[in-house]
Amino acid sequence: MLEQQESQILVVFPHPDDEAFGVSGTLAQYANAGVPITYACLTLGEMGRNLGNPPFATRESLPEIRKKELQASCDSIGIQDLRMMGLRDKTVEFEDDEKMVQMMTKLIDELQPSLVITFYPNYAVHPDHEATCKAVVRAIRRMPVNERPRLYGVAFANDTVEGLGEPDIVNDIRDVYEHKLGSMKAHASQTGWMLQEEEKRREEGDTAESNWFTDESMYSYKWDQDFEESF
């Protein structure tokens, strides 16, 4: 359940479907509670590998498909303000670093979020994830401490618990199962395998205590263990 009251949430991820796996349940809970959510999605996952065999899409038609999937996912979650930022999949880390910080600063200045959700630096696995969340941290670091929004990071590197300990934010999301399932289903081109797993799990009457559809966890950003000294 949600512990904090929020006035505006800003979510920043680089790929359509990044929001589905880790935070769609949590976001649905906030949306149900009437909190406005803006999702800045940096790319359209243009370089996604799941094209099927026989293929259902080409390298060139995939972005349009994923754009529609992203919109459908946002509908399912209850995100009303979706911003597609126009970068290309796999290239985020090669953009000008200061330009990336400015992009985040602009969003924060405009929206004045009370909570920002992105990945957790150094525990985000994909180079686009790392570049995205580092730009977000840098933008917020520049703000006076007492004006900073809360910052939550999604971490899923294999050494996450070793490095960050157990997550301090754990949301029970069983009440928004349909929203999360809808978000995952919306990204069918990418999540097909995972949905099959979930279906199997349900059919077998799996009562595992924790899975994609029971809880979501994040880490409050540890400013006292910042990923870099300065930028």
Added chain:
Amino acid sequence: METVEITKLQELINSFANEDVYIHLETTNGAYASHFDEKVFNAGCFIRNVVVQYELGKVTPEAPHRVGLKLANGGWIYAQGITHFELDDQGRLLMAGHDYEGKLAVALEISKTPFAY
């Protein structure tokens, strides 16, 4: 996309020869390859909107196919593992190799106009 049909694909490759064309060439084993299996050495590359001219292009007979383009300046473009192709609605020749799980492993695309960003 359809499964490679040599005669058809060879004709299409010929139709882009001897003029400036834009190339997208890519190989990948996925950004998560070494996250799921730490023994995997992850390597890949892509180039996009590089202009070249080729004087001879060939697709080899056995599937999955290799495609080689001999460039007018003495250089080469080479792709291995091509399984599918199509001439898309914008007249671009898209070739791709999809693995047994339906994941793209290689792509070679030839266009007379630039690819989107």
